[in-house]
Amino acid sequence: MLLQAVMLLVLMMSAPMSMPAWAAAPSGANASPLVVLVPQDLRHQNLQHSLQVYRENGKRLEPSAVAALPDARFQAVNGSNLGISEDALWLRVHLFRSAQSPEQLVLQLGRPVWREAQAYLLSADLAQASGERPAGIGQLDALHSRYTAYAFQPPEGPSTLLLRVAQYGALTPEFHLWNAGTFRQYAVDDALLQGLFYGMVAALLIYNAFLFLSTHDRAYFAYILWQSATLFYMLAISGVGQHQLWPDTLVWNSIGLVGGLPLMCAGGLYFIRAYLLLPRHAPRTDLALQIVQWLAITLTVAVLLPNSEWLLVPAQLIAAASLVLIAWAAAVRWQQRFMPAIILLLSLFPLLIVGFANIGRTLGWLPETFLTSDALQWVLVFLALVLTYGLSVRVAQLRERATRLQDLLLKDPLTGLLNRNGLFDSGQRQLDRTQDSQAFVAVLWLDLDGLKRINDQFGHAAGDALIQATSARLREAFGPDAVCARLGGDEFAVVLPNLPSPRLAEDLARHALERLRAPYALSGREFRASGSIGVALYPSHAQTLEELLRLADVAMYRAKALGRDTYVVWEPDMEADVQTSLFQFTRPARS
Structure with a gap:
């Protein structure tokens, strides 16, 4: 019931409110394709509702062969989540640039990290098939950005963008067309936000590492493991890892996207067990969390084996189970009047919403929105901040309990003098x-x-x-x-x-x-x-x-x-x- 309620709320919050008039989808498969007019004052434009999609069905196609296909072979994108597909998808969008429109444009793909992504510019529509790439097809070079983005100069008049994409999880074609200058400013602002996020995570890691060295409390060590796993997963799904740390080793993307999630869940479950003192005060609940924790660790190790992409769906199920179990454990300890559990329970609601939203998007149920993508990293840093405070409350509560116990051992109960x-x-x-x-x-x-x-x-x-x-x-x-x-x-x-x-x-x-x-x-x-x-x-x-x-x-x-x-x-x-x-x-x- 909890899972169904959360998913219903996420669906209501993530559903698009309306469709722009210029992007109305064609009424039938044989309708004339939409042409995106590049406006003179272009700043940012969503291309989703003008996209046409063609699936490879197990055979890799050359751009020239796909470019020669008639529009009738393509299907209009219906919705913003095309579901999980092992095959790559070809996406096509028709453009028309007038003489007054900006010359420098940027095409940005919605997800920061793709398993594969190539973009091509066709100077004119091609109607015939050819074994070699026609001269009118030019491959675009990716920009140095955490987002997969391409700068290009379309000719005046009609042109076509052709894209081949493959993704771990559901494909959500939230593609955007930018004025090049506007995109540069957007990239700067985005880099500042990412720097703020990773700076806060690094500061919390250093702060709690010092506290662990001074207190030797296992909960602080568990917190460091959890946040380290969270940092690795966020580097993978945000595109910062591909952009800054491993631009030439894309295998880390697949490890991080598929294995980083269960690794983060394993660290989170281990931390919650130590934070809530579950082995001592709720052993049955602790056993349930421990079982899922070791399943997550096993799944993380299995990702290192060849052909492990199919583990994406089990990783999402592990994440869903972890969210439910953490909420359950917090509720159990809340009933026992453990103050740190109350702090955790109050801060869990945003994580439940955003966590299930991300799972829903990855499994093909929800569209690509801020709630189902980038909101996760800010919710996680909020939770890390709250739980850092919760750890301090927990330490104070344990010290008070130790003081009371010491008084019982060292003091006379009748007089308050020493015994x-x-x-x-x-x-x-x-x-x-x-x-x-x-x-x-x-x-x-x-x-x-x-x-x-x-x-x-x-x-x-x-x-x-x-x-x-x-x-x-x-x-x-x-x-x-x-x-x-x-x-x-x-x-x-x-x-x-x-x-x-x-x-x-x-x-x-x-x-x-x-x-x-x-x-x-x-x-x-x-x-x-x-x-x-x-x-x-x-x-x-x-x-x-x-x-x-x-x-x-x-x-x-x-x-x-x-x-x-x-x-x-x-x-x-x-x-x-x-x-x-x-x-x-x-x-x-x-x-």
């Missing part, structure tokens, strides 16, 4: 920095006095509220540079780095005890609590964080033995009365 993992991670960093500065580090072990009594009298909810309030007071008492952690229950540890003097640790311990003695107003009730603090110093007491924590724990038990609500600095004679701690002084294992 045991976070204490060893941040505390060791602070210890390393202090070692370089030759300052002191104090490790404090704090046990909250009276928590069991509050839990027994008022419940564990009141105890949790007291722990939360205590955590806030510890942050205020020790300042932002301190590493504060809750180790479980009513036990806390604090690492104070870069102390100029051990005395400062004692001052901060006294200040913390004063803050803990102040009444707590919790749920309309007043609670009182205190703490017992043990202090160990680096480097005078121990060299490692594990040993400093053990010694601070020992000192904390001495403070409890002295009546609580006090602090004690560890001394060597305390080893004799060490009590077994429930805390194991080992660094947490890295996962």
Whole structure:
């Protein structure tokens, strides 16, 4: 249903609105041929509705033989898409130039790249067949332009243009007659637009390459592969490759026109899978995209084999399937509220329209228009720009998710302080920095006095509220540079780095005890609590964080033995009365 709806919309948008009066097609096969009058003020004229077509039917014909055929053997062009044909077509148009008409004219073929294209000028109509080319037939030389175009000087009076063309895909004879000066200006403007397009693609490739080198995100690598394949395909179908890169190696045209499309689809599917994180969050959808991706890669490789022109139609089917699957994958992830998928889905509509329009033209269903040809490259660069922004949103979203996960791993959920993992991670960093500065580090072990009594009298909810309030007071008492952690229950540890003097640790311990003695107003009730603090110093007491924590724990038990609500600095004679701690002084294992 999606494919049918899109094709119907494309048909409505691509259908010609009207036919110029001068180009009305003849009513029957035997009607007199139309003659195109070259006007005095000629700038640009479409020759489509004045063309006559003759098919070779498997046998290559000489221009002289075709020129001698009567007009009755030719058929008037009916419509602007003649369908797919393995045989070359001969097209004929009759001209009449007056003395006031421009002398220098340019004949431009609608498609930038043709499998074969030759143009001939007949000074007069020939009625007899001849084995050799009559003297009145002159072959035109192609201009150096991305479009297949020929400059010529028709004589005054009647003349005939004869063209032999063959194309991969459907033949769409959108031929144009130009004043030579107007065509030169048009070619300059077109070159500027093409330069803008390829400049934007190159800039996006370089920008995302730098982002890949800095982030090592697979999605950026997939984006580079996709855009590189898109660049190759666009070089082929736009004629820029033939004009600038491989003018003498036309085999690259066939590779690019037939194989470039599935290569671009394979790169696009690979990018979408990485961009939307499909292997993790939508594995069935990812499998469908992966199957089509590998089919596209296989088709691209098969194009390198001889006589592979028939793969054009399968390549178009792969492109259609890729468009549908990308839209489906974006919809699946949109339902999962993944913001980059919403960005992709909103930008997909132009690509669906233009993509199916190009497929329809190539398969012979739609006429040659801007929508079915050159619009594709601008839609693709728009999509590349949008998805570059989508990648930045995706990276920000993933970083936020990683931060939340890290908080779960390193922070205590009740208080927001660090947990045991976070204490060893941040505390060791602070210890390393202090070692370089030759300052002191104090490790404090704090046990909250009276928590069991509050839990027994008022419940564990009141105890949790007291722990939360205590955590806030510890942050205020020790300042932002301190590493504060809750180790479980009513036990806390604090690492104070870069102390100029051990005395400062004692001052901060006294200040913390004063803050803990102040009444707590919790749920309309007043609670009182205190703490017992043990202090160990680096480097005078121990060299490692594990040993400093053990010694601070020992000192904390001495403070409890002295009546609580006090602090004690560890001394060597305390080893004799060490009590077994429930805390194991080992660094947490890295996962």
